[in-house]
Amino acid sequence: MLARGRPLARVGPVCTDPGHRRRGYGAAVAAAACQRALDDGAPELLLYGDRDNATSNALYVRLGFEHLEDRTTLRFVARP
Secondary structure, three states: OEEOOEEOEEEOOOOOOHHHOOOOHHHHHHHHHHHHHHHOOOOOEEEOOOOOOHHHHHHHHHOOOOOOOOOOOOOOOOOO
16 A cells, blocks of 8 residues: 555564563564654554454554454365
8 A cells, every 4th residue: 555655564463472561562662663654654553453352452552453344254264
């Protein structure tokens, strides 16, 4: 995708090892990645999240993301 002639930046997936969650590591890394993309000239950031993950969705809202739409991704696998 292009916005005003410049490529968009995509952030994700963001995942923290279960033994290190709830300490702000994922939030810090996600925030730094977003800021870096903006500093590098990205006019917009794109993030795909899991609508059933309230914890990550709350983080994304704190980072300034807003929900635009729901999508379903299907993968077709050949049967043996």
